[in-house]
Amino acid sequence: MEKFTLEILFQIIGIGSASGLFLTNNSLYIIGDNSGYLYEYNMENQQLSHHPLIDNPSQNIPKNIKPDFESITHYNDTLYVFGSGSTEHRNRMIEFDLKTKTISQKNDLIDLYALMQNFGSIKPEDFNLEGAIFDGENWYLFNRGNGISNKNTIFTIHAKKLSEEFAMVATNYKLPKIKGVRSSFTDAILVEDKIYFLSTAEDTQSTYDDGEVLGSFIGRIDLATMKIDYTQKITSTNKFEGLTFYKKSNDKIEFLLCEDNDTELLETKVFKLSLPVR
Structure with missing residues (x-):
């Protein structure tokens, strides 16, 4: 792939362990x-x-009881925030109205997550959703394969609402490695007819415990074939877990990224990634 640029755009004090982001207008x-x-x-x-997003919220919830909101996507005027499903406390999906700036619905996805695990042959201890896309007709939910089985899986759910009857497809991927450690999905967005995704290589075999961060990739999947177009390593040090579209010109596409620093420090750096259009 051609040359890319990655730079820190700004820093936000008051947010820690950023795991997803979405840009609309200046917000x-x-x-x-x-x-x-x-x-x-x-x-x-x-x-x-x-x-x-929850009752009695705080900014640093203990790991064993945190809701683990890892994925954010939107359609029209609604944001959808997903828990990772990696423990029994992490099965919520929150719908947030961007016009009224209020929660419009709270959903318990424990049954859906159990069905996905069974359908995708993923053990509960290897289930860890870290990316979500909704295009109005289909949901794409990304399992991060950082467990022992390395199941990097995209679940395509054909339904306008996750509470309706639906058809499901599970597609498995072998993502690139760093120092022998396979990277795993950490976020994804849809731009036109392409899925852009982040993956991180983290030296751990647990969806719960963190490991040494070895680097992150950007990649692209063709929506029609669900096959990977390309991948590009963009860092050897950052654990990028959030991706949103920023700008596009004739020769360049730009994204904003955030990283999970795996600490209780309430400080988040927002990065700008620029890629040549191809």
Whole structure:
């Protein structure tokens, strides 16, 4: 792949362990995997707002009881925030209305997650959703293969609502390695007819315990074939877990990224990644 650029665009004080982001107009919405809030950062006036997603929210919830919000996607005026499903406390999906800035619905996905595990032949201890896309007709949910079985799986669910009857397809991927450690999905977005995804190589065989971060990739999947077009290593040090579209020109496409620093430090760096259009 041709040359890319990666730079720190700005830093936000007050958010830790960022795990997903979504940009609309000048508002950057961010979730953290140890937080009970949806954060809204106004990039123009640099103001940070907090929107509660759970009862009695805090910014540093203990690991054993945290909701583990790892995925964020949107359609029309609704944001959808997903728990990872990696423990019994992490099965929630929150619908957030962007117009009223309030929660419109809370959903318990424990039955859906159990069905996905069975359908995709993924053991509960290897189930860990870290990416979500909704295009109005189909849901694409990304299992991060950082467990022992390395099951990097995209579940395609054909339904307008996850509470309806649906058809499901599970597609498995072998993602690139760093130092012998296979990378695993950490986020994804849809741009036109392509899925752009992040994957990180982390030296661990657990969906619960963190390991040494060896680097991250950007990759692209053709929506029609569900096959990977390309992958490109973009860092040897960062654990990127959030991806959102920023800008596109005739020769360049730009994204904003955030990283999970796996600490209790309430500080988040937002990066800009520029790729040549191909």
